[in-house]
Amino acid sequence: MCGIVGYIGKKEAYPILMGGLSRLEYRGYDSAGVSLCDDKGIRTYKRQGKVADLALFTTGKDVSGAVGIGHTRWATHGEPSDRNSHPHVSQDGSVAIVHNGIIENYRQLRAELERNGYRFGSDTDTESVAHLIEHIGKKTGVTFPEAVRLALREVVGAYAIAAISTNDPDIVVVARKGSPLVVGIGDGEFFIASDATAVAEYTRKVVYLDEGEMAVLKRGEDLLVSAIDGREERNPVITEIEAELESIGKEGFEHFMEKEIFEQPKTILDSMRGRLDPETGEVRLGGLRDHIDRLAEADRIIFVACGTSFYAAILGEYLIERYAGIPVEVEYASEFRYRHPLIRKHDFVFAVSQSGETADTLAAIRLAKESGATVLGICNVVGSSIARETVAGIYTHAGPEIGVASTKAFTAQVTVLSLITLALAKRRKTLSDTELIRLAKELLAIPEKVKTALAKREECKEIAKEIAKSGDAFYLGRGVCYPVALEGALKLKEITYIHAEGYPAGEMKHGPIALIEDGTPVIAVAPESETHDKIVGSIQEMKARRANVTAVVTEGDTATAALADRSISIPVADEFVVALLAVIPLQLIAYHTAVTLGRDVDRPRNLAKSVTVE
């Protein structure tokens, strides 16, 4: 997490840095800061709070300078506070750095530096690197870039950093290992950011630094990169980015999350565009072209993911096992890495990730690669670390997701997983052509049906008013609606701070039903499906304990609706695709509950969009 930005060129750096920080605020918003450099020295301004608080703080101050770096923080080491905010400046004020990641050996570095007379002003891991660069520069007399290189060789952990120095005020040094970093190439100028959306306003030409690389940015000169562990410089690969700036605005919606919920008819369609032939049921997944035949023969597919992406992966498991007949396992990436899993050479490991930067998921695929498995990706962010570290994969094409709570990325992932299911079923002949065509048509009909589900907004608002009065809520589902229940509960927790549990409905009687009392809110995800009768039974059990039940039902299912205290209907759809509809009211309920409670919907407390730390 954390977002870093930088600029070197002929323009004033401050507005560019602040614009970039606003775009990266989804990565963390515990504090924000900038350092500007010219022959007068380095001026640093930093503040606990959001980028807007920093803007207020800098009003009337000297923010001139055509070289600068900036940071928006998601706290890891040290509480959110002014003194723990970045940039961190070295003892004599000659070096300022911003950092995204975690320095694992910072305690040793700090102890060593303290023995050499350095005084620390913060509790962060990052400050040690600022002092270390100064210390090495003084001790060895090397240039500023070489001091950065030598310092980083002593650092253990993950980082993307940008550093400036009064010893060489006309350069910015950047480096990355484990955290993302993009350099935008302008006309004699460079833009630095944690992701490409923050530079897209100025340039479409970017260089993604590779693992363990650094670069020295000098205005008017070509960009050269080198390995931190080497010295040899090379011309980097320049990539043209496609990010549409318009799609990064709120477009009249009050929050990004709201906009992203309502974008879903389009984003689901975009995920399928050009990939599915309704006449033949044929699926074309260009990214998997060279692997799909082998994948169809796989003994086992393993999905690794976190959070919402993990729930999408569970849906993938249910679909692929049922319709394509391949055994699937779904693993929390954070557990997979440390539980000594048995990964075999002929396993296929799929990383599912919106950002493509989640540290746990990245670490899991690196482990899978070491074990010789074929590692594939389902990512939303083009050019992200996971997209680049997998041998092949599929982009979800949902467009930039800015709201911290994932919505359109989830439905895009589920759409892509449904496409993979059809592609595998076709090759394995587990579905007849008639069935394939029928399911393909069901999938293609989803965007229009999502519009109908979204039109139930006012009813969701009323339900939200009820839930907003509660301290907790239960979300129940079975079969493909179980991961939907998990996702509904996660959405509520994240943005309303109301305690919520997602459960497979059949498990309630094995313990959690003890928590149900008069008025406990229960949201039962109960559209028509193979397990419909079972969830109806669960609704009755909940009502018998006087729970306050909201049922998500298929249009026309008045019998189930009558059992609940209130219901919300979704269009008729096959079980193969029904999760894509059932999740919509749950997203709307969470959103409106958060609005009712006055929560900061797009920036919920303690969270950040991209979890680039372990």
Ligand code: F6R
């Ligand atoms: C929840 C949410 C998170 C992410 C998780 C994985 O709304 O956004 O749970 O799903 O942090 O992130 P990605 O998909 O970027 O790997």
